[in-house]
Amino acid sequence: MPITARITRSRRTAGTAVLAGAVILALSACGVTGAKDTDGAASGPIDNLQVMVPNAPGSGYDVTGRAAVKVMDDIGTATSTEVTNLAGAGGTVGLARTLTETGNANFLMVMGLGVVGAAYTNEGNAKVADATPIARLIEEAGAIFVPADSPYQSLDDMITAWKVDPAAFAVGGGSSPGGPDHLLPMQLADAVGIDPGAVNFISYDGGGELLPAILGGKLQFAASGYGEFLEQVKSGDLRVLAVTSEERVPVIDAPTLTEEGVDLIFTNWRGFLAAPGLTDAETARLVDAVTAMHDSDEWAAVLKANAWTDSFLTGDDFGTFLTEQDERVATTLKTLGLI
Numbered sequence: 001m002p003i004t005a006r007i008t009r010s011r012r013t014a015g016t017a018v019l020a021g022a023v024i025l026a027l028s029a030c031g032v033t034g035a036k037d038t039d040g041a042a043s044g045p046i047d048n049l050q051v052m053v054p055n056a057p058g059s060g061y062d063v064t065g066r067a068a069v070k071v072m073d074d075i076g077t078a079t080s081t082e083v084t085n086l087a088g089a090g091g092t093v094g095l096a097r098t099l100t101e102t103g104n105a106n107f108l109m110v111m112g113l114g115v116v117g118a119a120y121t122n123e124g125n126a127k128v129a130d131a132t133p134i135a136r137l138i139e140e141a142g143a144i145f146v147p148a149d150s151p152y153q154s155l156d157d158m159i160t161a162w163k164v165d166p167a168a169f170a171v172g173g174g175s176s177p178g179g180p181d182h183l184l185p186m187q188l189a190d191a192v193g194i195d196p197g198a199v200n201f202i203s204y205d206g207g208g209e210l211l212p213a214i215l216g217g218k219l220q221f222a223a224s225g226y227g228e229f230l231e232q233v234k235s236g237d238l239r240v241l242a243v244t245s246e247e248r249v250p251v252i253d254a255p256t257l258t259e260e261g262v263d264l265i266f267t268n269w270r271g272f273l274a275a276p277g278l279t280d281a282e283t284a285r286l287v288d289a290v291t292a293m294h295d296s297d298e299w300a301a302v303l304k305a306n307a308w309t310d311s312f313l314t315g316d317d318f319g320t321f322l323t324e325q326d327e328r329v330a331t332t333l334k335t336l337g338l339i
Contacts, residue, residue, distance in 0.1 A: 054094025059206030065110035077289040090118025090176030096126040101275035105282035112270040117178020133319040136271035139309040141245030143226035155241040166198040172219040174210040180268040
C-alpha cells in the first residue's frame with residue numbers, strides 16, 4: 001500500500017541517515033486580541049500569529065509556509081505574523097517545540113510527510129499525533145536534479161552510471177529516512193534494479209542545506225520537490241532529468257519517470273499542525289483562517305506560480321489522513337529495519 005496516495009510500486013527501501021544538528025530557538029507565545037465569541041475563542045483576525053518552519057530557509061516547508069503566511073496577511077485573516085525557522089533532525093526539533101506550546105491558539109507549524117517519518121527514525125518522544133491537525137495544503141511532485149556541469153544528460157545516462165557502483169554514487173535528499181526525499185531515491189533504485197540497501201544516501205535538513213551540496217559537486221544527483229530549486233533550474237545552475245508526477249510539470253522542461261521507462265509515480269504533501277490542548281473553538285478559528293487563505297484568489301495565484309497541486313483537507317479529515325500516513329510510514333520503516 002502506498003505511503004501517499006500517489007506513490008506506486010513501493011517495495012522495500014533502505015538507506016543511511018545523517019541527522020542534522022538541532023538548533024533550539026525560543027518562540028514566544030502571544031495572546032489573541034479582539035472580542036471573544038460565545039465559545040470563548042477570540043473573533044476577528046488572528047493577531048501575532050506565530051508560524052514555525054521546522055527546516056532551514058529555502059526548504060520546501062519554508063517556501064510553502066511563507067507563501068501561506070503572506071496570503072493570510074494580505075487578505076487580513078492574520079496580522080503581525082512572525083515566521084521562525086527551527087531546523088533540526090528532519091523537523092522533529094520543531095515538532096517537539098510545537099508540543100511545548102500547549103494551549104497556544106496563535107501557533108502553527110508547517111509540516112509534511114518528512115516530519116512523519118523523522119518522528120520515528122530520530123527516536124524522539126515527539127509524535128505528530130500529539131499535535132492538533134489543521135490542514136493539508138498541497139501536493140508536489142519530486143524531481144531528479146543534477147548540476148549544470150553533470151556528465152549525465154538523461155535519466156538513462158545517470159541510471160547506467162549508478163548501476164556500476166551504487167555505494168560510490170552519492171545521492172542526496174532534504175529529509176531524514178522515512179521522509180519523501182529519502183523514499184524517492186530508494187524507490188527509484190528499486191524500480192530500476194538497484195538494491196536500495198546499497199544506495200549511498202546522504203540526508204540534509206531541507207532544501208536550504210541540500211542545494212549547496214548538489215551545486216558544489218558533493219552529490220551525483222539530488223532528489224527533492226521540484227519547487228524548492230525552481231529558481232536554480234530556470235537560471236541554468238541545475239538540470240532536471242525527470243519529474244516524478246503522473247504528468248509533466250508545466251514550469252519545467254523535463255520528462256516524467258514513466259516517460260523514461262521507469263514505473264514510478266511519487267508526490268509529497270505539506271500542511272499545518274497546531275499546538276496541543278486547544279479548544280474546539282480555537283481549533284476551528286485556525287482552520288477557518290487557513291480555509292479563507294486557501295479560498296482566496298491570492299492563494300490560487302501562488303498555486304499556479306509554483307505549479308503545486310491543491311490537496312486541501314482540514315480538521316478531522318486531515319487528522320484521519322495523518323493517522324493513515326503515520327501507520328504506513330511506521331510499517332515501511334519496520335520493513336527496512338530502521339525502527
